[in-house]
Amino acid sequence: LAKTTQPISMDSYEGQEVNITCSHNNIATNDYITWYQQFPSQGPRFIIQGYKTKVTNEVASLFIPADRKSSTLSLPRVSLSDTAVYYCLVGEAGGSYIPTFGRGTSLIVHP
Amino acid sequence: DTGVSQNPRHKITKRGQNVTFRCDPISEHNRLYWYRQTLGQGPEFLTYFQNEAQLEKSRLLSDRFSAERPKGSFSTLEIQRTEQGDSAMYLCASSFFTGTGGETQYFGPGTRLLVL
Numbered sequence: 001l002a003k004t005t006q007p008i009s010m011d012s013y014e015g016q017e018v019n020i021t022c023s024h025n026n027i028a029t030n031d032y033i034t035w036y037q038q039f040p041s042q043g044p045r046f047i048i049q050g051y052k053t054k055v056t057n058e059v060a061s062l063f064i065p066a067d068r069k070s071s072t073l074s075l076p077r078v079s080l081s082d083t084a085v086y087y088c089l090v091g092e093a094g095g096s097y098i099p100t101f102g103r104g105t106s107l108i109v110h111p
Numbered sequence: 112d113t114g115v116s117q118n119p120r121h122k123i124t125k126r127g128q129n130v131t132f133r134c135d136p137i138s139e140h141n142r143l144y145w146y147r148q149t150l151g152q153g154p155e156f157l158t159y160f161q162n163e164a165q166l167e168k169s170r171l172l173s174d175r176f177s178a179e180r181p182k183g184s185f186s187t188l189e190i191q192r193t194e195q196g197d198s199a200m201y202l203c204a205s206s207f208f209t210g211t212g213g214e215t216q217y218f219g220p221g222t223r224l225l226v227l
Contacts, residue, residue, distance in 0.1 A: 032214070034214075044202075044204075093142075093206075099156050099216070103151070
């Protein structure tokens with residue numbers, strides 16, 4: 001299982017870009033990297049997924065270096081509504097799969 | 112709404128009672144997951160099904176916990192002889208997994224259990 005490490009918390013201000021890095025040193029060849037967002041009293045919500053290089057969608061970008069031992073979720077121009085906990089999940093759904101969420105990163109966006 | 116639904120949303124029970132939670136996944140999804148989440152922690156994997164087969168159940172917390180997905184559609188999670196330590200949010204998620212590549216899980220709103 002690929003163990004992940006993220007900062008416990010981060011603070012930012014409205015309009016800034018936020019980058020949250022996840023370390024996964026023992027990532028396996030077939031593992032994908034997926035990021036989820038969770039608001040209080042709600043289930044997590046998918047943000048973005050990637051395998052290598054860069055992936056971008058309408059809400060975020062995901063940067064994965066060549067060695068894949070880390071990944072960075074980039075949120076452009078955050079707003080107050082981006083205040084949430086962000087989790088990175090690393091694994092291969094086709095194998096003996098035990099999705100392992102860490103404690104996540106609590107992002108607080110200030111006015 | 113065609114998202115994942117969970118019932119009940121809240122459950123209060125007394126220690127020693129049995130409780131059962133239901134999860135209805137997105138209709139075309141073949142995988143269904145159960146997680147437990149306590150305050151300040153990420154979701155903790157319990158078990159998952161692919162269609163009606165329970166592929167991983169080693170992380171069920173004790174033999175008091177069991178899950179079923181009898182027809183490959185909805186699923187139930189039962190906790191027998193509840194203990195105060197079982198108080199938590201129980202989350203269900205579903206996905207459509209093709210056999211290769213990544214997977215996106217869609218989570219329900221959760222069932223919050225309080226054991227008195």
